[in-house]
Amino acid sequence: MGAIRGKMDERILVCVFYGPNGERLIRRGHQLSSMLGCPFYVLTVDPLPVDEFDAEKTAYIERWKDLTKELGATEFVIRDNEKRPTAKVIAEVANQQDVTQIIIGQTAKSRWEEITKGSFINSLLRELPFVDLHVVSVARTIRASEDEMxxxxxxxxxxxxxxxxxxxxxxxxxxxxxxxxxxxxxxxxxxxxxxxxxxxxxxxxxxxxxxxxxxxxxxxxxxx
Structure with a gap:
């Protein structure tokens, strides 16, 4: 009979991308990891190299790093200069860290708009069939703040x-x-x-x- 998986066997990966909702996702990951008593990681993926990030994107990265450290996350992972599909990059990091649960944002900006489409979710689930996927809704007011004002x-x-x-x-x-x-x-x-x-x-x-x-x-x- 196989061993029953315990709480510490769980590992959470929070995926964030350029935008104001990243902090909310990181806090959700921390909340879930605290409930399960397990480690969590934060990942951001970008097609540009780090030295080509603009000032605002760099500021988001620094804030996420600080928050990751403040909340006791195991590691903040940056995959820059990535030309591969996002789902494959997430899957690679998840496999390296033995991740069992992934958190993504439902209405994140820019490239991660595709996360809201079934095609992205299906791609991610095909890459990681045994991982639980949490899709977190982002408040419309957060998204609209700079887009509409x-x-x-x-x-x-x-x-x-x-x-x-x-x-x-x-x-x-x-x-x-x-x-x-x-x-x-x-x-x-x-x-x-x-x-x-x-x-x-x-x-x-x-x-x-x-x-x-x-x-x-x-x-x-x-x-x-």
């Missing part, structure tokens, strides 16, 4: 004018900070948010009529 981000720069900082969409020698500007939908003015990296941290400040609302935040980062 702001236009697509564009690269821009900040120039100091007195005690203020203003947006510039052309790089000039007096530019002091580079980032991404997200313009509010439905406005004729440059109102929205400006996101930028300071070291490994992603920051954002509000913009009104092309000017930063809280210039002291920008000044403190530049002078640090």
């Amino acid at each position: 702001f236009e697509r981000g564009i690269r821009c720069y900040l120039i100091q004018e007195g005690d203020s900082y203003v947006l510039s969409f052309a790089q000039r020698k007096e530019c002091q900070l580079e980032g991404i500007f997200f313009k509010e939908v439905g406005t004729d003015f440059n109102n929205g948010i400006f996101k930028f990296m300071d070291g490994n941290q992603l920051h954002q400040v509000s913009v009104h009529d092309g000017k930063i609302d809280h210039p002291e935040k920008i000044k403190s980062c530049i002078e640090a």
Whole structure:
């Protein structure tokens, strides 16, 4: 008679990709691993090499790494520069770590939109027929936050004018900070948010009529 599988024989893999719902999936994985008393891993897959990630994607990665460590996950795995189908990459990592349960997001952005389609789920189940698959629903408000409130981000720069900082969409020698500007939908003015990296941290400040609302935040980062 075969041995009965115990709690510690379970292993959970959380799959996240560029977007705001990754943290929620990681916390769900931690919750499940705590209930089962088993280890969990976090995986992200990307077709680009790490050194080609933009500032926002890099910020998500750093946050996920920190959260993974904070919650006591066994490992955060990055599979970058991947040209193979996502299902095969997930299956490879799952087999390497003897994973028994996988968590994915139902409405994650970008390439992982395909996760919501039966074809992706069927592909994953064909690769891992004995693994339990958890498909977690993502709140519509999370998904809509930037899709519906702001236009697509564009690269821009900040120039100091007195005690203020203003947006510039052309790089000039007096530019002091580079980032991404997200313009509010439905406005004729440059109102929205400006996101930028300071070291490994992603920051954002509000913009009104092309000017930063809280210039002291920008000044403190530049002078640090």
